[in-house]
Amino acid sequence: MKHHFSRRVAGAKRSAIRELLKLTEQPDIISFGGGLPAPETFPHEEMAEIAAEIIREKYANVLQYGLTEGSKTLRQAICDWLKPQGVEATIHDLLVTTASQQALDLLCKAFIDPGDVIFCGLPTYLGAVQAFNLFEVDKIGVQLENDGMDLDELEERIAEAKDAGKTLKAIYVIPDFQNPSGITMSLEKRKRLLEIARREDLLIFEDNPYGHLRFAGEPMPSICSMDDEGRVLMMLTFSKTLCAGLRLAVMLARGDLMDALVRAKQPTDLCTSKLTQHLAAQYILRYGLENHLEEIRPIYKEKRNAMIAALERYMPEDAGISWTEPEGGLFVWMRLPEGIDTTDMLQDAIEHKVAYVPGASAYVDGGGQHTIRLSYSLVSPETIDEGIRRLAEVVKATIEAKQVAAGTR
């Protein structure tokens, strides 16, 4: 009955990352694949206690339907947490979503007609690309530099798209410890991006899943905190700052834009689970999100350090291999010599009992074949060392095989 399919799924593929998650179930594979948060960061004792209490005592509330906009208690707690970060918001500016992936879905529903343009990084978050694909977005990629998106190139791409008569809607960015590259956008570029958006009348979709997981360097203001027009819609997931299993995020949007998002959310799932919302709200009110973040940042820092050290230890020198050294978040981004296809190489890697995400899936222009994303979040420092050792063997063998094939060795 395939003839019944919509145009949008007829072309869609299953997510490489989601399929990879299945591989990680094999216990002998060391997976740097999925961007899963470290379970040891989940405040499970506190959450177990809160869950039992609110289900027992507040069941008529927390096990019932809730407002589409989300729990007022949770939204107020987030407003209070955002204020010292320079983001002024009332509960009416916050929409609770069934995690940030749903926020991306709602942004498309509210603002995208087929063929509308969204600019995004090369590379960018695969899940966003998939959400955009489902709504037939015209995705225009812009190269990332070490301090974030190349804004000169962005301006060129905007001019080209305007000349081509396209409808430009938004710029999608992950300014802090970007997925998949780990790159952070400089303050100067944040300001200039906002200026460009203002001049060209574009929305900015600011995805901020990792910004609060900074373990080195100076905190950077969100683009949202510099916006006085309501042009920036910021997504803040709890998946990495609290735990992924709640499927919980908030999106910041103002006035009419918020109204459109609420009208998109009603038919999408009526409301997000009140149980998970109240679990998060009570955790934040009782224990404080900042306190929790201070406890978990060192866990990620140690893993990131272990990965950087192992890369320096095992990867061949002078072979044209480079990687990012992120100041936060979950990901290291590695570039192998041009000509290496990391999707092909994954098969060898899995035989060597190590896994990663091939970078190509994060490029909307068909590039990135020689890149890979390494997530250090789920693996212990010792296992990171062993996994990178295995990966280095695979990389060396692949480079050598290529040199032999090319007759240069």
Add this chain to the structure above:
Amino acid sequence: MKHHFSRRVAGAKRSAIRELLKLTEQPDIISFGGGLPAPETFPHEEMAEIAAEIIREKYANVLQYGLTEGSKTLRQAICDWLKPQGVEATIHDLLVTTASQQALDLLCKAFIDPGDVIFCGLPTYLGAVQAFNLFEVDKIGVQLENDGMDLDELEERIAEAKDAGKTLKAIYVIPDFQNPSGITMSLEKRKRLLEIARREDLLIFEDNPYGHLRFAGEPMPSICSMDDEGRVLMMLTFSKTLCAGLRLAVMLARGDLMDALVRAKQPTDLCTSKLTQHLAAQYILRYGLENHLEEIRPIYKEKRNAMIAALERYMPEDAGISWTEPEGGLFVWMRLPEGIDTTDMLQDAIEHKVAYVPGASAYVDGGGQHTIRLSYSLVSPETIDEGIRRLAEVVKATIEAKQVAAGTR
């Protein structure tokens, strides 16, 4: 920045039902509005215990990301529960969704291009209409009779739509205790509906939120259980059978259709909360869903009986008022004399401290102005009596005012 809106939300309105939910927060109003399950049916003691246990002991699993398809434990538990109901399914035929509203969203994503036709009841579930609107479905309404959709009319509408060159995709039905009418489709019509779908090569979206809440009459097989082609996609929410706050449902679909739905779900929310899935799964494994249903059915029966008794007691006779007497579910459907506009009347009702859902919002053809949906689920039998007494006063006054205006009194 309204010019940034997509076509689909530019036309969308906020849901009347969701806005009504806000009214129910006023404690002096007796609301027959929202179709919320009765909190006294939530197995909260058991759930509190399970929640604490699984968060404490299985946090690395239940607070983490999960498979897009859903928890295998939960899907297996549902397969085992469905089997005695005549529905043969393996876990590969079940997709866990973030409640049935998301299932409707995914059905549209997987099978609908703008302008495609879905046939639905007059009246039908407002939330489905809203999901269909977001995907620019051409909704064609078919009158309900006392034993379900008028299938002669359905065949006429199909012929007309084919003549008009439209792309026909599906028939959306709620065969048991339909929302909003409370009407149940006869076995004969179920069989004939399936034949029509087969002949015309249409999918059937069978929404079954209340089928297991039958408290009178004989159980009826689902249309899905009679389907040997994989043409029927059945949605089973836990919102009424367990509790709404989990935001949990399963959808039954086969083969390629399932594959398309999974590919639609990945970009939509990656996965449904593992915490809520394991809460439901452990509840079902430990206590049994059938046992629980047996306990909660009498609660709804008592309320339904109270509402029918109160309607008989208070509503004026010989005034052209009628109502359905459902054998299960949450809703009574009332028809007032033609010419009464129940949306206008709602203002008076609220002044008399009683609320309901005006029927017009459930009609995709612009009709139904003289109908209302009464939900008995959230109100105690005593309060139902008082609420219907208040409503009867409003109805009488409205009919009299109309007669005076028309000079017939």
